[in-house]
Amino acid sequence: MPLDELAAVHGGLEDFRITAPVEIVSVLKQLNDGCTVLNLNGSDGTAYTTTLWSVDGARGVISFAADADCGPVQALIEADEAVVVAYVDNIKLQFDAQNFVLVRGDTTSVLNCSLPREVFRFQRRNGFRVRPLLRNAPTARLRHPMIPDMSLTLRVLDVSIGGCALFLPVDVPALDPGVVVNGVQIELDVDTRITLSLRMQHVTCVHPDAQGVRIGCEIVNPGSDVLRNLQRYIDQTQKRQKLLGR
Secondary structure: OOHHHHHHHHOOOHHHEEOOHHHHHHHHHHHHHOOOOEEEEOOOOOEEEEOEEEEEOOOOEEEEEEOOOOHHHHHHHHHOEEEEEEEEOOEEEEEEEEOOEEEEOOOOEEEEEEOOOOEEEEEOOOOOEEOOOHHHOOEEEEEEOOEEEEEEEEEEEEEEOOEEEEEEEOOOOOOOOOOEEEEEEEEEEOOEEEEEEEEEEEEEEOOOOOOEEEEEEEEEOOOHHHHHHHHHHHHHHHHHHHHOOO
16 A cells, blocks of 8 residues: 555554664564565566565665566566565565665575665554364365466465455465455355455465465455355354364
């Protein structure tokens, strides 16, 4: 979401703005150390998912891991700026990246840019979210939005009344943030099957050995029947988890 829209939602941005260089470097090093997935969003609609490669506060430079021959990377270099978004638990971090320079190495390339002058830290809405019981193995069936002939069956990691998280294995082509996928069939248990549209919101790491990433999704214009079935499923799952002492 653009900063002017975020300002309208939050009544200004001063409470969320980090401007002290030492604090900015600290936040970015946390993203670097945690191998946090970042979404780079160009003004022309280009989206590139990557991680921070290094943070050099003394030189005022940060580096993103980059595929030198990737189309989105070239588009970002031409645009020379992007909005970077990352999610850590229920915190959203956002900052502008400018003055891109691609540095090619023998085995690895990086995309350098200036250390941001400010970083915004937002608390995400905390809607009640449940993790399905493992024995139910809930799934989402959909067609890959960029490869219509590819059908996917993805594991549902958690569910809320407004969205869900899906597990995307490393061997499946990426799902770009912002894309809306229609006709997603979600089977949460034998009694709960719903069809809806999902907007791919953000990508985060599950843990280093997970062999995949977590795709956070927003439910788009859900019908009353979808909301009713979701609420019933959330209530029932919460009750079962309490019985199991979770």
